Amino acid sequence: MNPATTETQSQSQIQTSAYPPELASCRVLVLGKLGYAIKRQAIEELEAAGASLYDFSVLGVLAQGACEGQNALADVLQLDRSQLVGLLDGLEERGLIERRRDPSDRRRHNVMLTAAGARELERVREIVKRVEAEFLAPLSAEERKVLFDLARRALAHHDARFDTAAEIKLAS
Amino acid sequence: MNPATTETQSQSQIQTSAYPPELASCRVLVLGKLGYAIKRQAIEELEAAGASLYDFSVLGVLAQGACEGQNALADVLQLDRSQLVGLLDGLEERGLIERRRDPSDRRRHNVMLTAAGARELERVREIVKRVEAEFLAPLSAEERKVLFDLARRALAHHDARFDTAAEIKLAS
DNA sequence: TATTGTTATACTCTATAACTATA
DNA sequence: TATAGTTATAGAGTATAACAATA
Numbered sequence: 001m002n003p004a005t006t007e008t009q010s011q012s013q014i015q016t017s018a019y020p021p022e023l024a025s026c027r028v029l030v031l032g033k034l035g036y037a038i039k040r041q042a043i044e045e046l047e048a049a050g051a052s053l054y055d056f057s058v059l060g061v062l063a064q065g066a067c068e069g070q071n072a073l074a075d076v077l078q079l080d081r082s083q084l085v086g087l088l089d090g091l092e093e094r095g096l097i098e099r100r101r102d103p104s105d106r107r108r109h110n111v112m113l114t115a116a117g118a119r120e121l122e123r124v125r126e127i128v129k130r131v132e133a134e135f136l137a138p139l140s141a142e143e144r145k146v147l148f149d150l151a152r153r154a155l156a157h158h159d160a161r162f163d164t165a166a167e168i169k170l171a172s
Numbered sequence: 173m174n175p176a177t178t179e180t181q182s183q184s185q186i187q188t189s190a191y192p193p194e195l196a197s198c199r200v201l202v203l204g205k206l207g208y209a210i211k212r213q214a215i216e217e218l219e220a221a222g223a224s225l226y227d228f229s230v231l232g233v234l235a236q237g238a239c240e241g242q243n244a245l246a247d248v249l250q251l252d253r254s255q256l257v258g259l260l261d262g263l264e265e266r267g268l269i270e271r272r273r274d275p276s277d278r279r280r281h282n283v284m285l286t287a288a289g290a291r292e293l294e295r296v297r298e299i300v301k302r303v304e305a306e307f308l309a310p311l312s313a314e315e316r317k318v319l320f321d322l323a324r325r326a327l328a329h330h331d332a333r334f335d336t337a338a339e340i341k342l343a344s
Numbered sequence: 345t346a347t348t349g350t351t352a353t354a355c356t357c358t359a360t361a362a363c364t365a366t367a
Numbered sequence: 368t369a370t371a372g373t374t375a376t377a378g379a380g381t382a383t384a385a386c387a388a389t390a
Contacts, residue, residue, distance in 0.1 A: 019248065019333045020236045022297070023229060027304045027320050028214045030334060034327040035207020041330075042200045057195060064192045070349065076191065080382065085350060107348040107389045125194070132199045138329045139322060147322040148199050150315055155206040157310045158213075161191045162202060242372065252359065257373055279366045279371040 042131045051124045054087050055096075059113065059121040062097060066112035069102070073111060076161065096120050214303045223296045226259050227268075231285065231293040234269060238284035241274070245283060248333065268292050 023029055043053050057077055067073045070088065074081040088111065091097040096117035102108035113121070136144045156163040195201055215225050229249055239245045242260065246253040260283065263269040268289035274280035285293070308316045328335040 017248075017332060018335065020233055022235065023232045024324070024334050024336070025320075026228075026232075026300060027308065027316070028210055028225070028300055029229070030320060030324050030327055032207045032211035032214075033331060033334070034323045035204045035211075037327065037330050038200055039204035039207075042204075053200070056198075057201070060195045060198075061192055063194065071347090081348080082350070082352095082383085083381075105348085105390070109349070128198060128200055135330070136199070136326050138325055143322055144199070146318060147326070148197075148202060150311060150319040151206045151323075152196075152202050153310055154308050154319070155202055155209065158209050158307070159205060162196050162205070163190065164196065243370090253371080254360085254373070254375095255358075277367075277371085281372070 038131070038135045041135055042128055045127055045131055046124060049124070049127055051120070051127070053128075055091065055120070056124045056128055058087060058091060059096065059117055059124065062111060062113040063118065063121055066110055068110055069108045070099075070111060078161075091117070094120075210303070210307045213307055214300055217299055217303055218296060221296070221299055223292070223299070225300075227263065227292070228296045228300055230259060230263060231268065231289055231296065234283060234285040235290065235293055238282055240282055241280045242271075242283060250333075263289070266292075 018024070019029075039053070046052050046056070058073070061067065061073060061076055070084055071081055073088075074084045077084070079087075088097060088099065092099055094116075095114055098112050098114055099109045100112070102110050136147070139147060152162055152164070156165075190196070191201075211225070218224050218228070230245070233239065233245060233248055242256055243253055245260075246256045249256070251259070260269060260271065264271060266288075267286055270284050270286055271281040272284070274282050308319070311319060324334055324336070328337075
């Protein structure tokens with residue numbers, strides 16, 4: 001099955017089951033694939049439970065409070081507003097969110113979490129936490145924290161939504 | 173421009189420029205987006221230089237030695253072999269690799285790096301390294317190393333190609 | 345005329361299936 | 368019949384453009 005075990009060895013032959021050191025030590029590839037793999041696993045497990053990572057994000061934002069207009073929501077999630085429509089349609093059909101036309105500007109739909117939506121958030125949150133624990137199992141709790149803190153600091157420089165300092169500033 | 177600065181504040185309104193703590197502290201999202209962002213930047217800068225991240229991976233594997241059959245290459249890179257065809261076509265047209273029909277099995281194409289391919293690898297390697305340095309600039313050299321080591325250890329549990337232990341075992 | 349939400353369209357990746365030539 | 372490489376097709380996901388309602 002595995003070519004690496006069936007092929008004969010020679011000095012000019014690649015080791016098909018492992019990356020060469022240059023690629024295995026490439027930060028772009030390692031960080032890229034780690035992120036893709038953990039996200040992929042979360043998506044799969046959420047899908048198996050009838051949810052999605054988008055659901056988690058949308059519900060997570062709405063848990064903070066109602067959202068004045070769908071554009072505001074698209075802005076935080078950095079989704080195209082046309083893509084958000086279908087997402088909200090699904091959540092609304094399942095009774096997890098509610099869209100209400102804004103009386104002061106009838107073009108606008110204010111979006112809010114329902115009680116069922118709050119319960120669903122709890123459910124998907126547990127799934128996400130389980131995936132994180134499973135996926136990062138080879139690391140100790142301390143190591144997981146270090147990995148996360150460094151990753152977040154690096155990310156915050158390129159994506160302001162993850163900037164803790166800004167968060168604190170805005171909240172004050 | 174930014175909705176967060178133009179909208180009036182109220183207790184039930186989301187902060188559109190920042191994720192709520194639940195999402196900003198979600199490891200799946202942070203690792204997922206960090207990986208995506210650094211990969212994206214590498215792809216863009218490579219594209220601007222007339223190359224791609226695939227080029228880097230293919231050339232990086234072939235730098236180890238010729239590859240007996242395209243399937244072996246598809247196996248290491250975990251690409252579908254039909255996808256690999258177009259990739260190799262491009263590299264061959266640019267004179268960076270060479271496909272030679274295997275005399276002992278004329279179905280097979282052995283793939284090898286040309287001198288120009290080796291030079292191109294050096295060029296793209298520098299671009300990738302520059303992106304890594306730029307992207308992880310907020311971290312110290314020591315922190316970058318810690319981030320990478322933890323990321324690789326976590327990844328190796330799910331993707332054997334990044335398993336350093338296996339690499340050493342196979343090389344002995 | 346500009347903006348909000350929506351719908352329609354197009355484009356990029358990727359995954360699958362079919363084809364050829366060799367074995 | 369099975370395999371290596373190739374080509375063709377289809378699907379998911381995403382980005383762009385047009386549209387109707389309201390301002």
